[in-house]
Amino acid sequence: MNVSIEELTGEYVRIVPMERSHIQGLYEIGNDKTIWTHLPKTIQTLNDMESFVEEALDKKEVGIEFPFVILLRENNKIIGTTRFLEISNINKSLEIGWTWLTPSVWGTTINTECKYLLLNYCFETLKTIRVQFKTDEQNIRSQRAIERIGGVKEGVLRNHMIKKDGTFRNSVFYSVIESEWTSIKHKLDITLHSSKKSIT
Numbered sequence: 001m002n003v004s005i006e007e008l009t010g011e012y013v014r015i016v017p018m019e020r021s022h023i024q025g026l027y028e029i030g031n032d033k034t035i036w037t038h039l040p041k042t043i044q045t046l047n048d049m050e051s052f053v054e055e056a057l058d059k060k061e062v063g064i065e066f067p068f069v070i071l072l073r074e075n076n077k078i079i080g081t082t083r084f085l086e087i088s089n090i091n092k093s094l095e096i097g098w099t100w101l102t103p104s105v106w107g108t109t110i111n112t113e114c115k116y117l118l119l120n121y122c123f124e125t126l127k128t129i130r131v132q133f134k135t136d137e138q139n140i141r142s143q144r145a146i147e148r149i150g151g152v153k154e155g156v157l158r159n160h161m162i163k164k165d166g167t168f169r170n171s172v173f174y175s176v177i178e179s180e181w182t183s184i185k186h187k188l189d190i191t192l193h194s195s196k197k198s199i200t
Contacts, residue, residue, distance in 0.1 A: 008117040012073055012074075014076070025077075026049055026081060035102075083099075085097050092127065095134065109195045119185075123178055133146045134174070135174075146174045157173065
């Protein structure tokens with residue numbers, strides 16, 4: 001699969017490839033501690049964010065990940081990031097993960113539209129047969145968000161990761177497969193067009 005995206009554009013967001021020029025903007029919107037509660041890292045300093053971006057770009061260079069930055073379309077303000085990871089050309093599959101958004105857009109249509117745009121690209125351009133999501137078993141908000149976009153819960157991997165505080169993490173795995181995409185796309189279209197929530 002050749003991931004080659006210049007931009008994915010929705011009604012509310014633009015999803016663009018991550019670049020080093022995004023470091024400052026990501027740092028400025030990533031200083032809320034609640035963002036990092038269930039993520040493997042905590043960004044506290046500009047140097048932390050530089051390392052975060054550089055690591056993502058290194059993995060892009062070798063073809064195992066493809067990181068994005070999410071912009072609010074109306075003013076091009078950075079509001080978060082996401083990426084493709086676990087990219088498998090042989091199995092025509094990948095994972096959408098490392099998604100975090102500034103809390104000011106939590107509970108809006110932003111995440112739903114982002115996942116719609118990414119899934120649409122995966123199934124209709126890359127021709128993937130499986131897109132995976134995983135999250136901390138304790139991260140109920142993330143689980144509900146994945147379920148809202150049509151992710152099917154597959155199970156829990158116990159002691160899947162050692163967290164930054166040294167405790168063990170159970171990870172909940174979800175997926176969308178190619179035979180489900182037409183139905184899920186239709187439901188997401190309805191959700192996005194019927195939503196009345198403000199995102200500004």
